[in-house]
Amino acid sequence: MSNLQYQLSYWEYDSFFRKLDAAVIGSGIVGLNAALQLKALRPDWQIAVLERGPLPIGASTRNAGFACFGSMTELLDDLAQQPEEHVWKLVQRRWTGLQRLRAKLGDQALEYREWGGYELFPERETQALEACLDQMHHFNTILKDVIGVSDCFAKANNEAKSFGFQGITGVIKNKAEGQIHTGKMMKSLLQLAQNNDILMVSGLHITAFEQQTTKVTLQTANGWTLDVPRVVLATNGFSQAWLNKPDIRPARNQVLITAPIEGLKIKGCFHYDRGYYYFRNIHNRILLGGGRNLAPEQETTTEFGFRTEIQSALQKLLHDVILPRQKVAIDHWWSGILGIGKSKDPILKHLSERVVLAARLGGMGVAIGTLVGEEAAQLLLEG
Secondary structure (H helix, E strand, C coil), X not given: CCHHHCCCCHHHHHHHHCCCCEEEECCCHHHHHHHHXXXXXXXXXXXXXXXXXXXXXXXXXXXXXXXXXXXXXXXXXXXXXXXXXXXXXXXXXXXXXXHHHHHHHCHHHHCCECCCEEEEEXXXXXXXXXXXXXHHHHHHHHHHHXXXXXXXXXXXXXXXXXXXXXXXXXXXXXXXXXXXXXXXXXXXXXXXXXXXXXXXXXXXXXXXXXXXXXXXXXXXXXXXXXXXXXXXXXXXXXHHHHCCCCCCEEEEEEEEEECCCCCCCCCCEEEECCCCEEXXXXXXXXXXXXXXXXXXXXXXXXXXXXXXXXXXXXXXXXHHHHCCCCCCCEEEEEEEEEEECXXXXXXXXXXXXXXXXXXXXXXXHHXXXXXXXXXXXXXXXXX
């Protein structure tokens, strides 16, 4: 039997969908936080979270688990394109979102470790390193006010020597950066939603919506429709379908994880080549991802998969720079879909009176996703 032949029975519709007050499309970090906030503000509402995959399939369970708000080169790039006040306001929102996530779930559930973040500069990036060092005092002065952390950035060449990297001439440490286990984060958020009597429905792909006078009609890939009073679209990299003039595009990132490495000394989150590559330690392994800048047009896709060119670049970085002179096996590969755009600000707006879109997290979903989800719920209630 094909999916197009599947129809809801009377019992299914009556028990699960008839009395819904709101539906959230997407069960990632934004969607679940939107649903939880709606339930907190309207305890009597019946709320459903509809997910097209068996698990949240975009970025929330497929990222590197960096609890970060921006490396120095990323922030310098932002400052070259946007007013300084705007850049630091976005940093503050990322920091606030991260603190709300930690408060909501707890550091133990997140497996949160504040081991710092490091930006690595090979010899060819001497000019970029000097630019960062020139701005370090200025950045630290501002961040003391923005996030309450003194001397956030510091040169860390000596500290990084113990990691054994090859071909790195400069290192800048961000002592406020941490890392989490994103699988445990999502498992905890899903459990919290279920504990709050929020209906979780997996394997239901919403392909379109139509605003009616008193309801929103959702079209499913199965061929049937659902009518709900209000909707939050929390589909991040898959959100182009909802917009007439898309100011969000998908970005596929490819990730590997090694087999366990005996005596692994590397500890922390690491940014390389302006953040286009990133890696970290996790359970005596190295997780490494990125490289979409090698084929930006081809990686602007919502299709999961791999590109040989990028896989080769990641393996070369692993063996030549991160773990030189070590034999290490790769245990697993996967890909995830980010939502990015010309602006790094999240999209948070009404698409119609009863539909709110919350998307374009710009690769910072761990940090800002909780805040964006909560704000989406508030915006929906404001009508």
